[in-house]
Amino acid sequence: MKFAVVVFPGSNSDHDAYYAAEHVLGQQAEFIWHKDHSLKGADVVILPGGFAHGDYLRTGAIARFSPIMAEVQKFAASGGPVLGICNGFQVLLEAGMLPGAMLRNRSVKFVCQHVLIKVEQTDTPFTNACRVGQVLRIPIAHGEGNYYADPDVVAQLEKNRQIVFRYTNAQGVPTGEANPNGSVANVAGLCNETRNVVGLMPHPERACELAIGSADGLVVFESAVKAVSQGAFAAVQ
Amino acid sequence: MTITAENLERHGLTTEEYQRIVDALQREPTLTELGIFSVMWSEHCSYKSSRVHLKTLPTTGPRVLQGPGENAGAVDIGDGLAAVFKIESHNHPSFIEPYQGAATGVGGIIRDIFTMGARPIALLNSLRFGSLEDPLVRRTFAGVVAGIAGYGNSIGIPTVGGEVAFDESYTGNPLVNVFCLGIAAHEDIIKGVASGVGNPVYYVGAKTGRDGIHGATMASAEFDEKSAEKRPAVQVGDPFMEKLLLEACLEVMRTDALVGIQDMGAAGLTCSTCEMGSRGGAGVDVDVSLVPQRESGMTPYEIMLSESQERMLMVVKRGREAEVEQIFDKWDLHAVRVGEVTTDGKLRVRNRGEVVAEIPNRALTDDAPLYRRPMAEPRYIKEAQQLSLASLAPPVAAAEAFTRLLASPTIASKRWVYRQYDHMVRTNTLVLPGMGASVVRVKGTKRALAMSVDCNGRFVYLDPYAGAQLAVAEAARNVACAGGKPIGATNCLNFGNPEKPEIMWQFARAVEGMGAACRALDIPITGGNVSLYNETDGRAVLPTPVLGVVGVIDDAANVVRRAFRAEGDVVVLLGETRDELGGSEYLKAMHGMIRGVPPVLDLKREAALHGVLVEGASSGLIQSAQDCSEGGLAITLAESCIGTGHGARIDIPATMSAAGFGDIATLFSESASRVVVSVSPEHEAALMSLAARARVPARRIGLVTGKRVQIAIDGRTVIDEPVAEVERTWSTSIERYFEPAKAIA
Numbered sequence: 001m002k003f004a005v006v007v008f009p010g011s012n013s014d015h016d017a018y019y020a021a022e023h024v025l026g027q028q029a030e031f032i033w034h035k036d037h038s039l040k041g042a043d044v045v046i047l048p049g050g051f052a053h054g055d056y057l058r059t060g061a062i063a064r065f066s067p068i069m070a071e072v073q074k075f076a077a078s079g080g081p082v083l084g085i086c087n088g089f090q091v092l093l094e095a096g097m098l099p100g101a102m103l104r105n106r107s108v109k110f111v112c113q114h115v116l117i118k119v120e121q122t123d124t125p126f127t128n129a130c131r132v133g134q135v136l137r138i139p140i141a142h143g144e145g146n147y148y149a150d151p152d153v154v155a156q157l158e159k160n161r162q163i164v165f166r167y168t169n170a171q172g173v174p175t176g177e178a179n180p181n182g183s184v185a186n187v188a189g190l191c192n193e194t195r196n197v198v199g200l201m202p203h204p205e206r207a208c209e210l211a212i213g214s215a216d217g218l219v220v221f222e223s224a225v226k227a228v229s230q231g232a233f234a235a236v237q
Numbered sequence: 238m239t240i241t242a243e244n245l246e247r248h249g250l251t252t253e254e255y256q257r258i259v260d261a262l263q264r265e266p267t268l269t270e271l272g273i274f275s276v277m278w279s280e281h282c283s284y285k286s287s288r289v290h291l292k293t294l295p296t297t298g299p300r301v302l303q304g305p306g307e308n309a310g311a312v313d314i315g316d317g318l319a320a321v322f323k324i325e326s327h328n329h330p331s332f333i334e335p336y337q338g339a340a341t342g343v344g345g346i347i348r349d350i351f352t353m354g355a356r357p358i359a360l361l362n363s364l365r366f367g368s369l370e371d372p373l374v375r376r377t378f379a380g381v382v383a384g385i386a387g388y389g390n391s392i393g394i395p396t397v398g399g400e401v402a403f404d405e406s407y408t409g410n411p412l413v414n415v416f417c418l419g420i421a422a423h424e425d426i427i428k429g430v431a432s433g434v435g436n437p438v439y440y441v442g443a444k445t446g447r448d449g450i451h452g453a454t455m456a457s458a459e460f461d462e463k464s465a466e467k468r469p470a471v472q473v474g475d476p477f478m479e480k481l482l483l484e485a486c487l488e489v490m491r492t493d494a495l496v497g498i499q500d501m502g503a504a505g506l507t508c509s510t511c512e513m514g515s516r517g518g519a520g521v522d523v524d525v526s527l528v529p530q531r532e533s534g535m536t537p538y539e540i541m542l543s544e545s546q547e548r549m550l551m552v553v554k555r556g557r558e559a560e561v562e563q564i565f566d567k568w569d570l571h572a573v574r575v576g577e578v579t580t581d582g583k584l585r586v587r588n589r590g591e592v593v594a595e596i597p598n599r600a601l602t603d604d605a606p607l608y609r610r611p612m613a614e615p616r617y618i619k620e621a622q623q624l625s626l627a628s629l630a631p632p633v634a635a636a637e638a639f640t641r642l643l644a645s646p647t648i649a650s651k652r653w654v655y656r657q658y659d660h661m662v663r664t665n666t667l668v669l670p671g672m673g674a675s676v677v678r679v680k681g682t683k684r685a686l687a688m689s690v691d692c693n694g695r696f697v698y699l700d701p702y703a704g705a706q707l708a709v710a711e712a713a714r715n716v717a718c719a720g721g722k723p724i725g726a727t728n729c730l731n732f733g734n735p736e737k738p739e740i741m742w743q744f745a746r747a748v749e750g751m752g753a754a755c756r757a758l759d760i761p762i763t764g765g766n767v768s769l770y771n772e773t774d775g776r777a778v779l780p781t782p783v784l785g786v787v788g789v790i791d792d793a794a795n796v797v798r799r800a801f802r803a804e805g806d807v808v809v810l811l812g813e814t815r816d817e818l819g820g821s822e823y824l825k826a827m828h829g830m831i832r833g834v835p836p837v838l839d840l841k842r843e844a845a846l847h848g849v850l851v852e853g854a855s856s857g858l859i860q861s862a863q864d865c866s867e868g869g870l871a872i873t874l875a876e877s878c879i880g881t882g883h884g885a886r887i888d889i890p891a892t893m894s895a896a897g898f899g900d901i902a903t904l905f906s907e908s909a910s911r912v913v914v915s916v917s918p919e920h921e922a923a924l925m926s927l928a929a930r931a932r933v934p935a936r937r938i939g940l941v942t943g944k945r946v947q948i949a950i951d952g953r954t955v956i957d958e959p960v961a962e963v964e965r966t967w968s969t970s971i972e973r974y975f976e977p978a979k980a981i982a
Contacts, residue, residue, distance in 0.1 A: 009480070012480070054391065143390075211678070212666060
């Protein structure tokens with residue numbers, strides 16, 4: 001199977017997502033330039049981390065207008081699995097593919113550290129190899145990861161089981177202390193209503209090997225492989 | 238026009254230097270030419286005071302692929318790959334405008350690395366500030382850290398480590414030294430040369446504005462109360478533009494269409510044109526009216542001297558222009574042809590065709606003034622070297638001194654700093670910041686590279702020769718602790734005003750010491766940077782020759798980190814503790830003084846120690862290793878417990894010292910060439926015999942056990958604290974200056 005890693009000008013975790021898919025997982029991966037008009041037959045699309053277009057405006061605000069995003073929208077609408085990591089998550093929010101918005105971190109500082117997140121939903125193409133309640137140790141690295149949505153929207157997300165990952169302590173409890181950025185309801189990652197589009201602030205691609213501190217993120221990619229091989233989220237190309 | 242005395246002063250040129258200019262040109266210079274000479278002959282670009290000394294440093298070796306003189310040095314790391322690295326200062330801009338000063342320092346050193354054809358994969362920094370009690374210092378410190386984070390995080394190169402130290406001498410003149418390392422295949426290394434008559438010269442990157450005009454001359458003058466007025470001389474960074482340049486340049490370099498490339502850093506277009514021409518033995522003819530400009534009405538003088546960031550100059554092979562232009566177009570950058578390579582060895586600057594400057598390249602580069610400035614041993618040295626412990630107030634209890642030292646900002650955890658840096662992007666970081674020397678793996682190989690930047694300015698202040706040697710030893714020792722064999726170094730020499738004989742003496746002695754230590758440890762220096770005039774209102778910073786050492790680890794699986802790993806492991810001290818409190822953190826933190834002589838350093842023994850560490854790591858004997866530096870053995874033992882939470886029960890023999898100072902010297906003496914390692918019991922004998930063969934003193938001093946840091950001297954317990962408490966004191970000390978309520982991020 002093939003992962004497409006979209007490269008926006010300013011993407012900086014594109015190589016890491018590619019490396020995780022191609023070298024750690026042993027799957028095929030291909031960079032897709034943001035001006036391209038084709039996803040080149042990919043089975044899974046990753047919008048990687050970084051600072052697309054410098055993020056001098058709101059994060060992700062310009063990237064959503066890149067030509068490739070029309071293809072990503074079509075791919076998602078037809079059920080294709082799309083994963084937005086960090087800046088990629090921010091792009092998905094700006095593109096309206098996921099609800100809500102990002103604020104600056106509560107500390108008003110960039111934060112890079114390992115955090116714990118709990119998998120709350122396993123019926124998405126990026127968590128189907130997880131256990132419900134599984135706690136993953138994965139790094140974050142962002143200045144604007146303070147997720148916000150109106151109370152009505154949050155209620156809706158809870159009702160629809162769209163909150164996929166939450167910042168928690170080691171026991172899986174979403175405490176204030178475990179929340180590294182002030183996100184509402186400790187939200188670390190979400191899915192859309194049809195569950196095939198997932199965005200998260202932590203970087204699973206940076207946690208695929210014990211040598212670099214954690215291999216807990218690998219399950220996110222393994223889930224995608226499982227989903228595609230089972231045809232559960234097949235895109236109509 | 239006539240050049241007035243006032244004109245010369247504004248350009249930082251002496252009347253003798255002016256006469257040299259007239260001699261080189263055989264006529265009076267134009268104002269544009271005067272500007273060009275002034276920046277190229279500034280201390281910052283010409284190294285006119287330092288060059289005679291720098292020439293004595295060892296710069297060659299079997300692994301050296303590129304020594305000093307290029308944008309960065311390069312050493313062979315095996316597998317056909319090279320580590321390309323350099324350290325550079327951005328001290329003066331960082332005081333005037335901390336965020337942008339530090340950010341553009343990061344941008345500048347990254348350009349130096351990818352200009353060589355290398356993909357940058359790691360950043361480190363060495364920072365010095367005044368006391369954190371001072372609100373202005375806190376503002377500078379926070380701004381510098383945010384600037385480094387803002388640039389490095391955005392461009393996606395991890396800041397994997399470094400060092401931060403505090404001393405009042407840096408209050409009005411912080412030091413911001415940034416190190417960058419990249420990886421290139423040997424055959425892909427490209428240089429900053431212009432050659433091939435008629436080859437087109439291209440400009441690419443950000444447009445040229447009026448920012449940074451005279452940055453190089455600013456960096457070559459002392460600060461005074463008017464320094465804030467120099468703010469327009471600080472450039473503004475755009476990491477996004479540099480990210481585009483980085484990717485586009487690396488893509489262009491893969492085409493083989495370039496002859497040479499150089500970034501426009503200090504002295505901008507001036508420096509890149511004349512240096513490239515000079516290296517290639519060619520001339521460069523450019524028309525400034527073709528240079529993309531951000532503002533209207535810029536004069537040739539301003540265009541040539543602008544230090545706008547994120548700009549590159551390239552010489553392209555004739556006939557390959559379209560290929561190069563196409564790649565830059567892809568990245569929405571516009572490569573503009575601004576001139577061509579000529580045969581006459583001159584820098585010729587035109588404005589709409591009309592020649593406004595014409596200078597032999599060599600006059601600006603190799604033939605720039607060279608000074609053998611007068612030197613004199615500073616009067617303070619003899620006095621400061623006198624240390625009488627007996628005359629000091631009696632020391633506090635060892636346990637109290639231990640806690641206070643743990644919280645001393647120079648020793649305490651730098652978590653508040655490195656948490657703001659993206660230190661994991663590129664997924665190569667094998668040792669997280671704060672856990673030992675910085676180590677990144679080299680993808681596609683089994684290897685990893687260990688890096689450390691170090692200098693204890695107090696030691697250099699007390700004895701520049703010995704202090705510089707200790708800096709080399711410490712940086713190399715840190716690399717060896719991780720299991721890295723040191724293979725190359727880069728230096729950043731931060732000193733005061735070289736026109737003062739005392740400062741020049743400090744500089745010369747430090748360079749001598751550095752050279753001797755590098756020769757003894759077989760570590761060539763492949764490049765670096767000199768930053769002089771680090772003074773405010775006539776007071777110089779502590780002389781701070783920072784050394785950045787790179788080591789290679791053949792098998793990344795054998796990386797050693799600082800913290801204890803398993804209950805029951807044996808703790809061994811390699812090296813000996815002597816009564817050496819001179820220049821120590823203890824004296825500074827507890828008695829507010831920098832006095833005495835630095836610890837004695839035996840370079841042979843230091844080299845032998847590194848051998849034991851590297852072999853012990855590669856053979857899998859060593860579980861953890863942490864060197865003894867600021868705060869001595871007691872602090873090293875504490876640091877070995879922090880992170881994994883393992884405690885230790887230690888018993889060390891007493892070190893004799895002045896009455897009442899025995900415990901203090903035993904615990905906090907900063908004797909060189911010492912490392913605390915842990916080994917599993919079954920490997921203890923092997924490690925001991927490895928050390929014995931190398932004639933490195935080794936002593937079993939205790940066990941990894943429990944959850945407390947317990948240290949006894951000859952069986953008498955002097956420190957007994959829970960690891961959790963030690964860790965809290967150490968890790969929150971700096972944070973508490975900024976987040977009194979200890980708010981969570």
